[in-house]
Amino acid sequence: MCTSAELARLSCSSEATITRLCHKLGFENYRKFQLALARDAMEQQEAQRMRDEGQDELHQALLNILANREEELRATIQAIDTRQLRQILSLLRSCEVMEVVSEGGGLPVAFDASIRFSHLGKRCVSSAVHEKNLAFAQTLTPKDILIVLSASGQSARLEEVSAVAKGRDVPVLVITCDSHGPLAQLADYVMTASNREQRLIEGSHAASLLSPNVLIEVLYYLLRMENLVKKQTLARS
Numbered sequence: 001m002c003t004s005a006e007l008a009r010l011s012c013s014s015e016a017t018i019t020r021l022c023h024k025l026g027f028e029n030y031r032k033f034q035l036a037l038a039r040d041a042m043e044q045q046e047a048q049r050m051r052d053e054g055q056d057e058l059h060q061a062l063l064n065i066l067a068n069r070e071e072e073l074r075a076t077i078q079a080i081d082t083r084q085l086r087q088i089l090s091l092l093r094s095c096e097v098m099e100v101v102s103e104g105g106g107l108p109v110a111f112d113a114s115i116r117f118s119h120l121g122k123r124c125v126s127s128a129v130h131e132k133n134l135a136f137a138q139t140l141t142p143k144d145i146l147i148v149l150s151a152s153g154q155s156a157r158l159e160e161v162s163a164v165a166k167g168r169d170v171p172v173l174v175i176t177c178d179s180h181g182p183l184a185q186l187a188d189y190v191m192t193a194s195n196r197e198q199r200l201i202e203g204s205h206a207a208s209l210l211s212p213n214v215l216i217e218v219l220y221y222l223l224r225m226e227n228l229v230k231k232q233t234l235a236r237s
Helices: 004-010 015-024 030-052 057-078 082-094 104-119 130-137 156-167 182-186 210-236
Strands: 097-101 123-125 145-150 172-176 189-192
Touching: 004 015, 015 030, 057 210, 082 189, 082 210, 097 104, 097 130, 097 156, 104 123, 104 145, 104 210, 130 156, 145 156, 156 172, 156 182, 172 182, 172 210
Parallel strands: 097 123, 097 145, 145 172, 172 189
Antiparallel strands: none
């Protein structure tokens, strides 16, 4: 792909004219126009490749899964309320203790969250045993935070833990696919994880852990980037 100078020469115009054209097309500069054009070309090539390989059912199934997961992630990220996100990050940044609870298929995400936040220097606990979660929730204070992970948005045990924390004025963050479920009603903050599982397969099945895990990663990486910036600032001072 040619540079703006080369394009100006080939079209018998000037670089300023090329720049103005990019602005009219909605691009900040020629470089961003190049990137958009290249992306469109790649998408067209991919679409053509998909048509060429349309007879390969296995390959098509893989593409369907990819498209489904991309849509799920896009919907999850787009649903994030940045105003609420700032409040959540502030709580995570300042809290003394984090308790992360889940059950069933959500436990791996809860354990991963506990490990990630511990790496940020936070005291973070998580357990697969309901009685331990409930007992620990009874020790939390308003300076702590309870994070609840539930795809369905309803669970008698998780609701019990949340109610205990709520009764102690502990901030409660719920990450769920159902932003109107019983757990969301107990929460101070709700982050919605998109679920496109039904578009892939019919019938009963385990909910996807992709979106809840991505939301945990969003919180973790944003906090980690803040820490890195602080360290770099201190190093320069």
